Amino acid sequence: MDKLSQQQVELIVRTMAETAIKNEAYFSELDAVMGDADFGVSLAGGFKAVLAQWDKFDMSSIGSFLLSVSKEITGNTGGCSGPVWGTLFMRCGMAFKGKADVSLDEIIAAFKSAIEGIMKRGGAQIGDKTLIDALDAIVKSFEKSVADNTPLLEAFRKASDAAVEMRETTKDWVAKRGRQSFTGDRSIGTYDPGIVAIGDMSKAIVAALS
């Protein structure tokens, strides 16, 4: 199976940043339904810092690049989104240390490590209606693609579909973590902004890679 190059990883991060910035108001509106309406602004703030510091990043490997991204995200994203999204990039950065390209198997291992890191950081579990559920859907889809020997881009497309699907699947769940959880059963019937963001980013990534 083909591998993801460093150039493609950089494109993925840039696409995530552009998606976060483009949807700043929309993500905040989603958060306003049940949370404190700062998610879009917080996330865009972090990714704006990533783009602003891009030229100063250590590009010697995929790992060093993602660790640079992690530091900017963590330091510039407001609220608890900083450590959560920062951990995603940090764990992937650590997993990809010194690598110029990465296989789907390596991506799966990195994502699993990221999910474990985010769960440890914020105390959320799979099924708590957080972005962990979207990441978990991506991992499961990737695992199936490895088993089926699906080409890389097709594997990304399938994973993206799975992430987008989680947005509807989780709509009727009760939020158990984060600011939304304070509202208890009232969170039923609402979208989780983190899950929506991962879905939207995945869609944009597939479009960018195609």
Next chain:
Amino acid sequence: MKKFVNDPANFVKEMFEGIYLANKDKLKWVPEYNILYRADLPKDKVVVMQGSGSGHEPAHSMVVGPGMLDACCPGNIFAAPPMDYVYECTKLIANDKGVLHLINNYQGDRMAWDMAREMAEADGIKIGVVIIDDDVSVTNSLYTVGRRGVAGNFFVIKAVGAAAAKGKSLEELVALGEKVNKNVRSMGIALSSCTPPAKGAPIFDIGDDEIEIGIGIHGEPGRRRDKIRSASEIIEEVFTAVHDDIPFQKGDRVAIMVNGMGGTPISELYLLYGLAAKKAEAKGLTIVKNYVGNYCTSLEMQGFSLTLLKLDSEIESLLNEPAEIPIRVF
């Protein structure tokens, strides 16, 4: 709002510059990451660092010195330090003996320090962690993952700072820090709110005749809002809450702290100390050491907190060890 300030966004940076310029021979300053560290940074002992938010001075930026912290990297006013502050500070001061992270128990701090620790450990740095959560007023609040860390952090810093200077290992220091934390309890009362410079307005409203019982050091609500009462009645409630929590017992040797929140004159703090000391004696406690003044503040908030620390011979001797910090009278 009236404050001595230029651009509010630069408030913390300019404060740090002042601390540095007043102590150029003793401290080094890394403005980019809000790091202050000892100019004579030791290489042959475990180094101790603390972060937390700014706005609590002299905690924590003004307690860097021999026998106390080796470095600090606070965040903005009332904000946890970003992960990279902690990571960069850890890397800067690290040596073979290890780095001890002292963390006040708030969600933002816990996550930022946890990430920084993970990254530093991946670099091969040995790290120990002590979480401080001495506030008895609430079991949980807005920014916490359990009890809050407040003025009791002074005793953890003092004890582990002294023990680190004596060459204790990282593991021994973690155990010591946990022991001090287990034996220290605090609770605060606010008469007024405070105004973070960048916010420009008080962080909560409180009536002229009201007090907040169990106030947090970031203005978070405590146990309840009540009408102002006599100092004796207030000490009665606060002392009982702190005393009964461990609980302290007749015959215990204790250190007692009456900590100012920033806007209460030292005259009132001593008045409160006198009342608290008499309560302690009535309960059969032996006051071995006392601390009266501003140790862990909340900007210009009027208020105080009471801290009791149960001593054993190890903690008592460590509190008596010499230390030196930038704040000085002579």
